[in-house]
């Protein structure tokens with residue numbers, strides 16, 4: 087794998103985690119905070135363990151990291167951890183979802199990322215600057231970043 091500049095690693099991590107964070111708020115999941123680190127890793131965490139009623143929304147939210155990265159950088163690198171997290175969550179909740187159902191949820195994630203593109207960018211830029219945003223910060227940024235109205 088060709089070496090990626092640190093700046094790009096961070097920009098990717100910010101875009102990826104911003105995808106998770108914006109989606110989490112969209113589904114009203116109990117977001118705690120979102121973090122990126124110098125090595126290009128990052129994390130989106132919740133205030134509590136999520137349960138069965140939230141499984142589907144959480145799954146779409148989890149796909150939104152890789153989808154947000156893909157939306158901006160047009161390739162996929164950073165979603166191995168997410169796919170593993172989904173597998174583990176399904177096992178923990180004893181859910182036996184088909185490949186087809188998972189593909190549908192990923193499709194939903196892709197649409198959500200497109201719809202929230204400008205907000206994800208805004209959150210990613212702030213995350214790049216501050217490295218850590220609370221759920222409150224993300225909410226505020228999301229509210230401030232209204233998609234531009236279409237020109238007539």
Ligand SMILES: [Zn+2]
Nearest residue numbers: 102151152168
């Ligand atoms: Zn992720």
